[in-house]
């Protein structure tokens with residue numbers, strides 16, 4: 104195995120020296136495989152790869168275009184972030200929030216072969232969890248001061264199909280995916296659960312309590328249509 108770089112394009116290739124009579128390069132599942140006679144030196148192979156560099160890069164690009172991930176962008180606090188996936192010789196996936204509203208996800212090479220759908224989903228879930236961990240305390244405190252009530256406890260956890268919920272009358276569960284919305288909407292959803300500490304049902308007093316504190320009440324409800332909380 105050998106690596107060389109051309110600007111940001113790094114070609115990694117595997118050399119197969121079985122029973123080949125001639126040297127030829129193939130691209131299999133986006134991986135470069137050099138088939139060469141056993142007596143070919145690695146420098147000769149390296150030179151051949153360099154010579155075919157443009158062809159190889161165009162083939163890799165072609166392959167990567169076919170494998171555009173299903174998740175192409177996600178929202179954080181209502182802002183759209185494009186997802187850029189890179190593959191490197193690393194063990195653990197990495198995720199970086201870039202300045203230009205881009206999320207760079209670096210995956211170990213093996214995901215090129217086995218597919219990235221699942222690992223991207225997990226990486227994004229983790230990202231929302233981390234954002235929630237750092238932001239929720241402040242939001243909870245803001246709502247507590249706004250409504251002058253508070254739950255006994257709360258936790259940030261994955262909820263199946265719900266953005267947040269109030270359980271047992273005094274505990275609030277917050278789905279990290281709530282972090283995709285604008286701050287105002289996040290606050291509204293959490294305030295909704297706070298109101299459930301006081302009122303079990305969506306009665307008139309319940310709605311009055313929310314309306315009084317959120318002047319964009321109607322607009323927010325509209326944006327949340329289809330979501331459960």
Ligand SMILES: [Zn+2]
Pocket residue numbers: 295299305332
């Ligand atoms: Zn409710």
